[in-house]
Amino acid sequence: MNSNWAPKILATAIAVFPILNSSIQAQDAGALVDKLIKKGILTDQEGEEVRADMMRDFSQTSAGKVNLNSSITELKLSGDLRLRYQYDNRQPQVDNPTNLDQRSTFRYRLRIGADATLGANWSAGFQLQSGQNADSANQTFSNGFDNDAIFISRAFFGWKNDWASVTAGKQKNPFYTTDMVWDNDINPSGVIETIALHKLWGRRSAGEEVIQNSNWELNLITGQLWYQNNNEFAAGADFNTDGFLFVEQLVGSYRFSNDVKITIAPAWMTWTAAHLTNFRNENAYADVVIYGPTVSTKTTTSVVNTTEETVNATGTKTTRIVTPTTVTSVVTTTTNPDGSTSVNTQQSTVRPGSPITTILAVGGTPNQKTTSAKTIASATSASVPIPGPGALPAVSGESRGLNILTAPGDVSFKIGSLKSKAYWDFAYNLDGPGRYNDIYQLKTGNIATDSPHRYTTEDGIAWLVGLQVGETKKAGDWSVIFNYRRTGIASIDPNLNDSDFAMGELNVQGFTLRLAYQVADACVMQLSGYMAWNLVDNLSGGRATNRLNPTNAGIAQDNAVNVLQFDVNIKF
Amino acid sequence: MTRSSLFHLTGFLLALAPLAQAGPLIIKGSDTLGAKLVPQLAEAYKQKSPDTHFEIAAEGSTTGIAALIDNTAQIGMSSRRAKPTEMSAASAKGITLRPTIVAFDAMSIIVNQANGLTGLTKKQVEQIFTGDVTDWSAVGGKPGKISVYTRNTSSGTYSDWKELAMKKRDYAPGSQKMAGHEQIAAEVAQNPNGIGYVGLAYLKVKGIKVLPVDGIFPSAATVKNKSFPYSRPTFFYTNGEPSGAAKEFVAFTLSPAGQAIVSQVGFVNVQ
Numbered sequence: 042m043n044s045n046w047a048p049k050i051l052a053t054a055i056a057v058f059p060i061l062n063s064s065i066q067a068q069d070a071g072a073l074v075d076k077l078i079k080k081g082i083l084t085d086q087e088g089e090e091v092r093a094d095m096m097r098d099f100s101q102t103s104a105g106k107v108n109l110n111s112s113i114t115e116l117k118l119s120g121d122l123r124l125r126y127q128y129d130n131r132q133p134q135v136d137n138p139t140n141l142d143q144r145s146t147f148r149y150r151l152r153i154g155a156d157a158t159l160g161a162n163w164s165a166g167f168q169l170q171s172g173q174n175a176d177s178a179n180q181t182f183s184n185g186f187d188n189d190a191i192f193i194s195r196a197f198f199g200w201k202n203d204w205a206s207v208t209a210g211k212q213k214n215p216f217y218t219t220d221m222v223w224d225n226d227i228n229p230s231g232v233i234e235t236i237a238l239h240k241l242w243g244r245r246s247a248g249e250e251v252i253q254n255s256n257w258e259l260n261l262i263t264g265q266l267w268y269q270n271n272n273e274f275a276a277g278a279d280f281n282t283d284g285f286l287f288v289e290q291l292v293g294s295y296r297f298s299n300d301v302k303i304t305i306a307p308a309w310m311t312w313t314a315a316h317l318t319n320f321r322n323e324n325a326y327a328d329v330v331i332y333g334p335t336v337s338t339k340t341t342t343s344v345v346n347t348t349e350e351t352v353n354a355t356g357t358k359t360t361r362i363v364t365p366t367t368v369t370s371v372v373t374t375t376t377n378p379d380g381s382t383s384v385n386t387q388q389s390t391v392r393p394g395s396p397i398t399t400i401l402a403v404g405g406t407p408n409q410k411t412t413s414a415k416t417i418a419s420a421t422s423a424s425v426p427i428p429g430p431g432a433l434p435a436v437s438g439e440s441r442g443l444n445i446l447t448a449p450g451d452v453s454f455k456i457g458s459l460k461s462k463a464y465w466d467f468a469y470n471l472d473g474p475g476r477y478n479d480i481y482q483l484k485t486g487n488i489a490t491d492s493p494h495r496y497t498t499e500d501g502i503a504w505l506v507g508l509q510v511g512e513t514k515k516a517g518d519w520s521v522i523f524n525y526r527r528t529g530i531a532s533i534d535p536n537l538n539d540s541d542f543a544m545g546e547l548n549v550q551g552f553t554l555r556l557a558y559q560v561a562d563a564c565v566m567q568l569s570g571y572m573a574w575n576l577v578d579n580l581s582g583g584r585a586t587n588r589l590n591p592t593n594a595g596i597a598q599d600n601a602v603n604v605l606q607f608d609v610n611i612k613f
Numbered sequence: 614m615t616r617s618s619l620f621h622l623t624g625f626l627l628a629l630a631p632l633a634q635a636g637p638l639i640i641k642g643s644d645t646l647g648a649k650l651v652p653q654l655a656e657a658y659k660q661k662s663p664d665t666h667f668e669i670a671a672e673g674s675t676t677g678i679a680a681l682i683d684n685t686a687q688i689g690m691s692s693r694r695a696k697p698t699e700m701s702a703a704s705a706k707g708i709t710l711r712p713t714i715v716a717f718d719a720m721s722i723i724v725n726q727a728n729g730l731t732g733l734t735k736k737q738v739e740q741i742f743t744g745d746v747t748d749w750s751a752v753g754g755k756p757g758k759i760s761v762y763t764r765n766t767s768s769g770t771y772s773d774w775k776e777l778a779m780k781k782r783d784y785a786p787g788s789q790k791m792a793g794h795e796q797i798a799a800e801v802a803q804n805p806n807g808i809g810y811v812g813l814a815y816l817k818v819k820g821i822k823v824l825p826v827d828g829i830f831p832s833a834a835t836v837k838n839k840s841f842p843y844s845r846p847t848f849f850y851t852n853g854e855p856s857g858a859a860k861e862f863v864a865f866t867l868s869p870a871g872q873a874i875v876s877q878v879g880f881v882n883v884q
Binding site: 079085086089090092093096097099100101105106108111112114160161 | 694695697698700701704709710711712713714717772781782783839846848883
């Protein structure tokens with residue numbers, strides 16, 4: 042072969058190489074060019090021309106036209122789109138055509154994001170999603186093909202080495218948990234640190250050696266999260282104090298064999314006291330200023346002249362004009378938080394003295410008496426509405442806070458070839474009595490007359506047990522998830538828990554059943570059912586039942602909530 | 614247009630052609646090449662072709678390739694290869710970036726003359742320049758905080774060094790960025806704890822010492838046999854095959870006379 046042809050053939054072969062396999066970039070062939078130069082097959086100049094040709098070809102590809110900042114060493118773009126049909130039913134509403142608590146909705150959720158690796162230690166990323174609520178990015182298809190807004194759901198940067206990391210901003214939830222405590226959609230905001238304690242203890246010195254192939258791991262995860270932003274110039278201690286959530290969690294795991302592993306992750310979550318407002322989560326809890334029914338009175342005072350005409354048996358008519366009479370009418374209107382009203386009217390009459398005039402006349406129908414009245418003056422006054430029966434005293438101070446211990450965990454194993462796990466969660470609110478008695482202030486039955494329903498230990502405890510068989514990773518995979526939970530009304534934060542089970546309400550118990558099948562590597566179809574009913578029946582009043590003020594929280598507003606969802610989820 | 618007027622217009626354009634050629638040869642880009650080598654090549658070339666005027670601006674490889682793409686230079690000096698995005702930008706403007714290797718260089722590790730070290734490994738070089746190691750005692754030297762000197766970010770050497778010596782990692786947070794090789798050499802000569810990298814042409818500065826890497830010193834021989842780990846080609850980029858004065862100057866640079874100057878300045882010739 043003519044030696045002049047060799048570089049051209051090689052250049053062609055190398056240049057075609059990346060075209061045949063688009064995942065290989067032109068630069069990857071640089072090592073091959075170097076090797077050819079070292080072997081004397083190409084001169085340095087020929088090698089350089091080959092490189093330039095490859096680079097030029099690569100620059101014409103889609104990937105070659107993307108100009109990334111030189112600080113980015115890896116960029117991952119990802120997203121998912123979920124279409125959902127949802128039916129939910131809330132009792133005690135009866136099944137009838139006007140039942141507003143039965144809904145069928147078609148919804149979607151879109152999320153797109155980018156994660157960039159910035160060298161060995163740094164990273165940054167963001168995510169955009171179709172909903173504003175922290176616990177749901179769903180949008181409901183409605184109203185003449187309206188368009189929807191897009192929101193920032195993650196924006197963060199982080200630093201890490203081989204045993205620690207710090208991430209700041211709005212980020213993916215790093216805590217080991219279940220949806221009993223944290224909704225999967227929530228991306229907490231703040232600063233979160235992780236320390237792989239097992240790597241620290243495994244170090245032999247300041248050098249780099251760590252113990253390999255250990256069966257146990259122990260990680261510490263701590264978070265300082267921004268929970269509520271208040272105006273520091275507002276009046277009132279809680280109104281000008283920001284709310285924070287501090288979380289400390291130890292995640293320990295031990296692997297008994299390749300297929301069997303246990304994980305236990307106790308955590309302590311502390312919310313600082315602050316005025317809570319503007320939460321958008323499903324059945325969120327936030328403070329409101331006015332609670333209970335309002336009562337207003339309207340007093341009308343009228344001066345009336347009354348004329349009586351009496352005809353006796355003989356046809357003699359007597360006309361009598363009564364002296365002016367003062368009539369006072371008091372109308373008391375009670376307006377309930379749900380908009381219903383009740384009206385009570387009381388009337389009193391003051392007639393001073395005897396009739397002042399008597400006139401005798403003849404005519405008219407015998408044995409008949411007629412009376413006519415004419416108002417000659419009237420005045421009305423109305424009162425300012427005042428809290429009525431069931432209104433609650435204002436809350437303040439530490440009773441707004443929560444102090445929750447959790448202990449989720451799982452045992453993973455295989456059933457045949459199927460990855461499976463039994464899992465659980467437990468939560469106990471150390472400040473449960475304060476949250477229940479001082480904040481929620483619930484009653485049983487009639488809010489006007491019943492005495493308060495006092496806290497019991499069950500109100501401060503939540504627990505969940507579940508079993509998962511299979512997992513969806515690739516086409517043909519399937520999974521079944523079943524769990525049962527009980528969540529006392531004062532046991533967890535109603536602003537963090539799952540928005541699907543009982544529509545985010547507390548004071549509930551019930552089942553979740555979820556079947557999933559992966560029809561393609563990018564597509565999962567899923568059917569989910571949630572059946573929930575009350576732990577304590579007939580709670581009323583207070584700040585948690587939504588029976589007193591429709592603008593207030595509804596975290597315990599139903600006796601039963603059933604939800605059915607069918608999802609088609611595409612990942613890209 | 615009549616045949617006679619077409620004839621006159623053609624004659625006029627032909628008459629303008631020499632005027633267009635008479636403009637300066639504009640060369641922009643790498644400080645590595647533009648600080649010493651190219652000015653000396655230009656001086657020698659002017660002795661052969663006195664009518665040629667040069668405009669040389671040495672402000673970093675990035676500026677040279679950008680100038681070629683913007684058609685504000687005939688030759689872009691570069692101590693690094695063009696990036697895919699630069700290739701793409703050039704193609705969009707109908708420019709074909711063609712590299713011509715004019716010399717080889719070796720980015721040499723220099724320390725202060727007083728530094729007692731006798732050599733470093735590639736791993737130690739990476740650790741020092743990324744900040745993994747911040748004290749000389751960690752690499753066998755006398756205790757003292759290491760002062761790292763690097764080129765600035767528009768320099769091709771800056772990015773080349775990350776690729777050749779640092780596995781593309783970031784420079785140490787406290788590294789000091791210098792405008793040119795001469796400044797790096799001068800700073801290291803002044804600072805007993807200093808370390809930096811410079812091209813072969815800048816090793817004769819007083820007060821500095823060259824350290825071998827994995828036992829290999831930078832030299833023409835180790836560059837040519839590719840045993841020195843931090844050697845690299847340096848380029849003249851042109852728009853396709855060079856033409857006119859640029860073609861003549863590139864040819865002169867690659868000629869024995871030009872390559873002799875390359876060697877004199879301290880680079881390794883391509884012959």
